Amino acid sequence: MTTFIHDVLKDLQDSKANLSELTFVLPSKRAGLFLKHELPKVVKQTVFSPQIISIEEFVEELSQLKSVPNTELLFEFYNSYIELTKKENLDTFESFSKWAQILLQDFNEIDRYLIPQESIFNYLSAIQDLNHWSLEAHKTDFVKNYLAFWNKLYIYYKHFTEHLLNKKIGYQGLIYREAVENLEPYIQNNPKKQHVFLGFNALNTSEETIIQELLKNGLAKIYWDIDKVFLDNKKHDAALFTRQHKNNWNFFKTNPFNWITTNYATEKNISVFGIPKNIGQAKYIGSLLNTIQKENQSLQNTAVVLGDENLLVPVLNSIPSSINALNITMGFPLKSIPLSSLFEALFRLHKTYSSSFYYKDVKNIISHQFIRPIFYIENIDYASKLIETIDSNNLVYLNRERLKEIATKASHIVDLLFSSWDMSIETALSNCSKLILAIKNYLDVEKASNLLPLEYVFRFNELFNELTRLNSEYHHIKDISTLHGVYKELLSTETLDFQGEPLQGLQIMGMLESRVLDFDTVIISSVNEGVLPSGKSNNSFIPFDVKIENNLPTYKEKDAVYTYHFYRLLQRAKNVFILYNTEADVLTVGEKSRFITQLELEGIHHINQQILTPQVPIIEPTLNIVKKTKALQKQIIQLAQDGFSPSSLTNYIRNPIDFYYQKILKIKEHDDVEETVAANTLGTVVHNTLEDFYKPLLGMFLTVEIIKNLKSQIEEKVTFHFKNEYKEGDITKGKNLIIFEIAKRYVSNFLDLEIKDIKAGNDIKIIAIEADNTISINIPELNFPVKIKGKVDRVDECNGITRIIDYKTGSVQQNQVEIVNWEDLTTDYKKYSKSFQVLTYAYMMQLSKEIMLPVEAGIISFKNLSSGFLKFAKKDKAGSYAKKDTLITQEIIDEFSVQLKNLIIEICNPNIDFTEKEV
Template sequence: MTTFIFDVLKDLKNQSTNLSELTFVLPSKRAGLFLKHQLYKVNEQTAFAPSIISIEEFTEELSQLKTISNTELLFEFYDVYNVMTEDKEKDSFEIFSKWAQILLQDFNEIDRYLIPQQKIFTYLSAIQDLKHWSLEEPKTDFVKNYLLFWNQLYNYYLHFTKQLLNKKMGYQGLVYREAVENLEAYIQNNSKKQHIFLGFNALNTSEETIIQELLQNDLAKIYWDIDASFMNNGRHDAALFTRDYKFKWHYYKNNPFNWVTNNYSKEKSVSVYGIPKNIGQAKHIGFILDNLKKEKNNLNSTAVVLGDESLLMPILNSLPENIDALNITMGFPLKSIPLATLFEQLFHIHKKASHTFYFKDVVTIISHPFIRPLFYVNDIDYASKMIDTIHENNLIYISPERLKSLSNTNVKLIDFLFSNWNTIDSTLKNCSELILTIKNALDKNKASNLLSLEYLFRFNVLFNELSLLNSKYNHIKTIQTLHNVYKELLSSETLDFQGEPLQGLQIMGMLESRALDFETVIISSVNEGILPSGKSNNSFIPYDVKLENTLPTYKEKDAVYTYHFYRLLQRAKNIHILYNTEADVLTGGEKSRFITQLELEGIHKINHQIITPYVPIIENVLNTVSKSNDVIEKLIKLAEKGFSPSSLTNYIRNPIDFYNQKILGIQEYEDAEETVAANTLGTVVHNTLEDFYKPLIGSYLSVELVSKLKSHITETVINHFKKIYKEGDITKGKNLIIFEIAKRYVSNFLDLEIEDLKVGNTIKIVAIEANKTVLINIPELHFTVNLKGKVDRVDEYNGITRIIDYKTGNVQQNQVEIINWEDITTDFDSYSKSFQILSYAYMMQLSGDIELPVEAGIMSFKNLNSGFLKFAKKDKSGNGAKKEFLITQDTLDAFHEELKKLIIEICNPTIDFIEKEI
């Protein structure tokens, strides 16, 4: 396969042209690199390389202006806007930048297409005047200001371009317009210079004017790359522009048109793949490349062209391992680099002036992979210490001073992250100092941190540019505005890859493929809305005005995409086209019209496949852990220390949870409680009642005694919230409601006691929060087994001993009743509460603290109206169900048997811990 560039060089050589004396002008620098590489193929002897430049560089040379970035253009434009606008009508830079970006694009288009500026701006103003009831009087202030804006457009343009020209700089359109202005002088001063234009398609009016003038003065040749299949089809958009130039340019009345080729109709292998989602496309591209590598042994003259450039990283992660030479022509966006998330988070917390910061934001920042290592001092991880302190003390909003006290020697780092972000200068200084601090840390192990150091360098350049813009123009007044400018710069910056520019696989965007040819082409994301991009109206100029002034509309932009797409196919032999079959928000799902057009043309046979990802059938295998000698040893130690009722019910619920918590020691992650958790509420209520009733152990309760306790509810509840919830705030929001609920629970419980006493019941407190550890007799096990737990309350109610467990949740009577004893150790949902209260009764009986029979049950603070919910053994017989509420020796013997079975199962080395389906 010969390339378009080689054909051009060969044609020039056949005309005995001295290539060294030529100036080649191409659509992009990338094409220039390939042209330079092809020179040796046509030169028979050593020669000087010709001048090879892009069209942008050529117009800059003609205009003697320097093209500046969009961001700097905004700042320059705001200078002009400030001078021309009264203070009371001025927009802030932040608001200005939103509409000015669109206006700058319109200025650019008007200049590139050499439209008379005053004519179009006056026309636009008149249109708006008609739209807004020009004859209606009186006009509102809003309408007046709106019309004033449109009337000012021409003045904005004049003053803005004048200021740029005085500074010898400009945007692309202004550079093009000035290039046309200076063209005559350039021709006179370069009368012997020959220019070769190649690979162009959609020329703006400025480019057309420049090229035609040079052609008419015999100072240039132009080579088009268009196929007869497109050129001869008056409806084919791939040749929309080229047909126009061939028939309208005066030059072609007497000169040949170079070239119309016949490459597209040659035999090609065309495969079209419909694939769900972008990741599916990336994976399939990797599969195609792997097969190509096996067939051809190398991927020279193979290109992956990304219709959607966001696929770059997924594709890089999907490349086969056997690809040795690779070149990526597009850069990796800085906004996708991990360091970008750090500065985004910092801007997020500092945009609003505040003396404290939300704990999750603080944890996110100090846990960032670029920040956390900075908190390691003398092998101590102060970041973890800070995070633990925040969680343990429920620090929901944290001040920089508190963070400094927690961070030990890292005071300066805390300052960079959380202090002195109130001015633009201090903010930029903090960012630069932070970058320098990270760099110094990474320099200690430079060899393994090269990529991270490259990230830092690029962000350092970005913040230096921000500092320069701020000091030069002084338009950034708020952190929000700084953040917006930062994002604008970040979106246009990339981290360039290093690769083999002329060898192996090429990965590029659609525009980088201009004037380049490849034998094998893989094009991704060939969907409507991507290729072509479809309608967009990011302009102040209406569609009909664009048509009248020959400005490009979406039709011309679609034709540009059409040309690039078909030009890639012209000389290629193997073509793989991929599209997304799934609707992703606004794009995807609908294949591009280009695919339909390929099918309707009938020139090539198209192999169309719908690719579905391989989804293996994964059986839901329950996690199983066998009991090794180490596990058995830990179980023996646990048994000697004592099984608690909650740990045993945890085993009943799911043996794997028991294994994780009791054998491995893995506890659930405890975050800071922004809202008081249910277990915290329960602990506060338990502890408050403990304070009230512990001094009364051995005493009979009276109405007066319990009534006195009510006056201490608030202070006692507050005291326990401070101990448990620590520095969490209970003075507002949901926490205030929960605080009031805790008080109400205690008050309601005391009211229930008072009502009981008033009707003549006697209540004697026997024990409060009694800690018990008792030995269980299990002859089948050769080691000691203990049962331990804390009994909330034991009292005598009218002479009957009651064992009471407090629950702040909602418990019903049927949850403390059983029918079959064997269910108590197998059905967690139905019988876990029965198991717990029987465990407490069992422990109290073994320790000799109670005499049977007794009652055991639950006080549910959400169901206090039901009173004491007693454990009951139901014996169904006949038509009714008989309930036995008293716990006798027979009851505890039956419970002992089930408890023994459960503990034997837990300790049995032949029975694995098997996960339960929940």
């Protein structure tokens, strides 16, 4: 394949041009690098290299102005805005930046296209007046301010541009306009300097004026790269601009138009693949590269062109490891670097002034990969210590002093992260810079293994140095919110450049970086409507019809630019792979680009089209099974000797695998911070309060006076137990206050129930409260001792009948403590776990001879107190008319003991594995 650059150099050599004395002007710096690479292939003798510059560099040289970043332009523009606006009407810098960004773009377009400034701004002002309010006799202040804004546009422009010119700086449009102004003296001062313009397509009026004037004076040559197929088709947007130049430039009326090529119609292998999702495209690019490498052994003339540059990271992760030579023309966005998430979290934390911090924000920051290591001091991991203390003490909000109290020797790090920025920009920037230095000092210890993180830190140090400079020079940043906005603006424009082989191996680039370059094999991703081309967008104060009238570019011209770049990539390529996303994403509808449809309708090339779907393996869901090895059997025996609790046995009934995790592996749920009081905490508080109330009453008959005396202590006891269980959590407001009141209400309602029972003539005597029981049971089938242990909430005697009572703060219904078939007791957790639990308590107390049968056992449900004591009952059949036996006799205990022992035998049986139950 002969490239366009090679053809240009060959033509110049054939025309006896002295290449060393030429100035090559190209659309981009990257194209200049490839031109240097092609020179030795054309020139066989040693020569001085010609001057090779981009169009931006050439125009800057002409204008004698220096281009400055967009962020700094905003600060300069705000200076002008302050001078021209009354103090009472001033927008803050943050508000100003939102509309000033758009206005700067319009200034840029107006200047690049050499539009008479005063006339267009006056025209815009007149349009607004005419459209909306010219006929209204009495205009509101809002209307007056709105029209005043449009009337001031030219004043803003004039003051701002004069200010920039005085400082010898400018935005791109102003630089172009000044370049045109300086063109005549430049030509007079360089009467013999020859310029070669190559690879251009869409030119603004300034560029057209400069190039035409140089051509007219015999100081330039220009080489176009356009194919006959596009140029001859008047409706083909790939040649929209080139056609205009060819027809409208006076120079081409008497001079040849170089060049119209015929490369596009040559035979090509074009494949179009529809692939679900962006990640699917990235993965398929990796697969394609692997295939191409195996077939050609080289990727020297292969380019991956990303229509959506957000695909860079997924594509890099998908590149086969066998590809060694690689060049990435796009920088890695600084906002995608892990360090950016740290500063984003810090800005979020300090944006609103507060003396205390939300625990999730604190944990997020101290757990960050760049922060956690610097909390490791003198072999103590203070980050873990902080997290554990926050969780165990239920700290929902905590201040800097509390953090320093926990992380004593890391207090200087706590100060850097959590010292209040107090709306002070200097403090914020100083803390961020010191933090960067602290991270760097840690990374320096293992420098060899931390080269990439050190590069990250270096770039962020540069960014904050620039923020510090802007703040000290302009003094426009008045609050943290504005600082955050400026930080994000700078961050969005900064990239981390890759080091690669610029002229070797695989090339990964964006669409604009492909200008003037040619490749044998091209892979283009994200060829979707809304991406390529980008479609309609109107981020401008200038209406569409005004743009057309003044020959300013609209979305149609912008689409034509991408049409040219897309087709240019195809012109000399032999193998083309076009990928598009078939699925609707946030910003796209999964519609393939019109470019693909146009390729189909042209009928010039055969196009292989396929819809690809990833191979998704079908993973059959399988139940988790744990084999009972000899080691595991020993652990089960030890557990049996220590004692099974009723809750652990019901846990096994619910799901044996959960029993294995909790009782054998001792895996507990992590005690995270309870922002809202959890149900188990509420239950514990109620249980402990009742324990405090009734423990002193053991052996006593309850009276109305005793219970009324207890009611007066509810507030004190509930508060005490909440503080004990909920640690430093706040129960004074919000949902927690409601739950605190619910706990008091539960206790109060229970005591009211007791009073009601006593007044009804029931004699209630307290026998035991929170009684611990551990008993040994004899199971002949097992050759080791087995114990059962548990704690009964309450045992009392009501009218001579012993009652075993279990408190439940949740809702329990009568049918949940009734049973028909004994076999169901150990198989259906949902229906019979409550019955199993109370029967186990009765069985344990009977064996330990603490009670004499018959007894009653059951539940008191605090959410169903109106039902009173819910007694266990054995029913002779299902249904509401079944006979119920609520007394637990020896017969009941014997029947239950059979089920209990069978369950324990199953748990201990080495031949029955722990098998997960289907949920």
